[in-house]
Amino acid sequence: MKETININISGFNYSIDRDAYKILSTYLDKLEAYYGDNEETQDIINDIEQRISELFNDRLQGGNSVITEQLVNEVIEIIGKPEEIFEETEEDESINKKTRKKYRKLYRDSDNAIIAGVISGLAAYFNLPVLPIRLLIVLLTIFGVGSPILIYIVCAIIIPKAVTTAEKLEQRGENVTARNIERKVKEEYKNIKENFKNHSPGMSTNYNHIWERLHKILLKILKVFQYIIGGLLLFVSLVSIVSIVTTGIVTSGIFSNAFTVGSEYFGTFSYILVILALAFVCLIPLLLLAFLAMKLLFTFKSKNSAIVVTAIACWIVGISILSTIAIRTNFKEDKNNMSYSISKTIEAKTDNKIKTLTIDRIPTKTSINSIDIFDKHIYYSKTNKKFERYGKARIKFKLSKENKIKIVVTKEAWHESEITAKEDVESMNYKYELQDSTLNLGKYFKIKDSKNLGNKYITVVVYIPENTRIKLTENMHRARIISTSNFEDYWSNSERVWKMDANGELDDENYDSEF
Amino acid sequence: MEKKKLNIVPQMRKGILEYCILLILSKRDAYASEIISELKESKMIVVEGTLYPLLTRLKNGDYLTYRWEESLQGPPRKYYTLSEAGREFLTELGTAWDELSNAVEKLKNL
Known part of the structure; x- marks a missing residue:
């Protein structure tokens, strides 16, 4: 049959x-x-x-x-x-x-087409590989130059499609010889399903179908864009997820000492909760984005509403956990509203002779690491296999009106009860000494009760007469120095010299001293 | 070498094919199939497809014109007619052919 x-x-x-x-x-x-x-x-x-x-x-x-x-x-x-x-x-x-x-001749190459075969046709015409040209056009379109789309549509309408074998050979510039045709025709043998009429005269009715074609082309362009956007979204979301997870692991310190400090600060349970909640809040939108990208790229059935509702629910839970913990922590701090402070003053004996006050560091044996939680500097050290909490002393330079060098060290602690605050101040152990023209300062002071979260400060105010110089040694790297209003860490790790002027300002002399 | 010899006959045929077409059309107007059957009878062509490009070429050279004529069966047919230029060309070709033929005869009877 x-x-x-x-x-x-x-x-x-x-x-x-x-x-x-x-x-x-x-x-x-x-x-x-x-x-x-x-x-x-x-x-x-x-x-x-x-x-x-x-x-x-x-x-x-x-x-x-x-x-x-x-x-x-x-x-x-x-x-x-x-x-x-x-x-x-x-x-x-x-x-x-x-x-x-x-x-x-320039034809549209419908055999290798993605949309209408304009680019594959151009590639065949100029004898270039198709893929780089496609990528170039896509990139041009994405990065602000949208006009390739319009040009493409115009090309798709104007450039005729290669229909006959001769045209297909012509667009590659292959010889239209019997053998080539034979080969080409054999290649296409299976594809020839068109009606006989297509090869008869009167077939050039293309221009009657411009709208139909435009519609088709636009649909295909949309499809291509769907894939491009899907791909970009997937890429961006995956990269973000990976980077957030890695930075999260690094900064939350799950695998480092910081974890212990963090759990001490918040309580272990809360701290884990904070990390999980943060992960939820950051990752859920990205996961949704990745899901959307997958939907754009691959057509598959899924319970969209269920997934979105679950995701939003998890996100809200994460946000509420974070805000609860934040409120609780702040509340705790707010209760520490009683302060106690003690000041001690030492004066230089041979005040008139000191032309330059050298400030040096008392070396610490313990290695101290720092972590920032809610902008609170917490320092800890692992001596004796135990985490200990430290604070950093702040240094301030002022003009001495009595024309002699004077150092005032103030210890200050905040707590719910004044008694505890007083105990805290007394327990704050900070080393400093003035020997001749050298002031030796410790970098950190130890805080006895590491779970006591009340603020604790030690401020060293150095009064210097006019025209007296101060010299910070290279050991003072990362000392905390209070300038007029804010304090910041001192970053220089070489010796530097300043001179106090009549207005209480320190003039930088480091450039002069170099010559 | 053998094959090259054999190839001469179609070459010769090809050379005078246009002359033959003009000859047929000088007797009476004809459409493609009639020309084909005449040519086939005199064994001038092997495959019919050969005729069509030749007809087109002669027509492009203004040696031929054609008209459409209704036929009893099927679509209208293209009837080819010799043009004035075609008749002149035919006489020219006739002279050339006579010369050739004389030359060959002379050589044969040497």
């Missing part, structure tokens, strides 16, 4: 079986490709089709009503294969062929 199709050749209707049809349509394609792209080709093809229909009519009179493969082959035999015709008219055709050889 064989399937038959109805075709129309120069006004006659024929039933033809599918195999025979394939052979015939390939044959006509080859002929058309061989004669080349000129006005006469259609005339010649029409004449040949007329002749074919005559031959069919002659042979169908015997009662056969369906055109078979055998009949088609017979007719092709009579009219001649393109190669045979080519052979017999070779001399003149070869001239034609030579001019055609160099002749490349």
Whole structure:
């Protein structure tokens, strides 16, 4: 049993079986490709089709009503294969062929198309690889230059599609020779499903369908953009998730000492809760984004509403945990509203002789690390396998009105009860000493009760007469120095000299001393 | 070498094919199938497809014109007619052919 199709050749209707049809349509394609792209080709093809229909009519009179493969082959035999015709008219055709050889034409390459084959057509025309051009166009479109889309649409409408084999060869500049056509046609043999009519005259009705085509092109462009946006979103969300998770692991210090400090500050349970809540709050929107990207890239079914509702619920839970803990912590601090302070003053004995006061560091044996939680500097050290809390002393320089060097060290503690505050102050252990013209200061002071979160300060105020210099040694790197209003860490790690002026300002002398 | 010899016959045929077409059309107007059957009878062409490009070329050279004529069966047919230029060309080709043929005869009878 064989399937038959109805075709129309120069006004006659024929039933033809599918195999025979394939052979015939390939044959006509080859002929058309061989004669080349000129006005006469259609005339010649029409004449040949007329002749074919005559031959069919002659042979169908015997009662056969369906055109078979055998009949088609017979007719092709009579009219001649393109190669045979080519052979017999070779001399003149070869001239034609030579001019055609160099002749490349711009077509849309629908065989390798993503949207309408404009770029693949251009690539074939200029003999360039398609992928880089596509990437370039996509990048141009994304990075602000939107006009490629318009240009593309115009191109898609103006540039004709390569339909016949000859056109497909022409757009690559391949020789339109019998052998090339043969090869190309064989490649496409399976794809030829178009109706016979497509190869007949009057097929150039493309321009009637501009709107239809525009619609199609726009749909495809949208589709491409859907993939591009999906890809970008997926990339961005995955990168963000990975970086947030890694920075989260590093800064939350789950695997480091900071974790112990953090859990001491918040309580272990709260601290883990804080980390989890932070993770929830940061990651859920990104995970949703990644999910959206996946939906754009791959079509799959999912319970969107359930997923979104769950995600939003988790996010809200995370936010509320964070705010609860923040409020509780602040509340705790607010209760520490009683303060106690003690000041001690030491004066230099040989005040008039000191031209330069050197400030140096009393070396610490313990190595101290720091962590910032809610902008509270917490220092800890791991001596004796125990975490100890430290504070950093602050240093302030003032003009001495009594014309002598004076150092005032103030210890200050805040707590709920004044008694505890007083105990705290007394327990704050800070080393400092003035020897001749050198002031030795400790960097940190130890806080006895590491869970006591009340603020504790030690401020060293150094009074210096006018024109006296102070010299900070390289050991003073990262000392906390209070300037007029704010304090900041001192970053220089080399020796530096200043001179006190009449207004209480320190003049930088470091550039002068260099010369 | 053998093959090259054999190839000469179609070459010769090809050279005078246009002359033959003009000859057929000088007797009477004809459409493609009639020309084909004449040519086939005199064994001038092997495959029919050869004719069509030649007809087109002659037509482009203004040696031929054609008109559409209704036929009893099927679509209208293209009837080819010799133009004035075609008749002149035919006489030219005729002279050339006579010369060739004479030359060959002379050589044969040497």
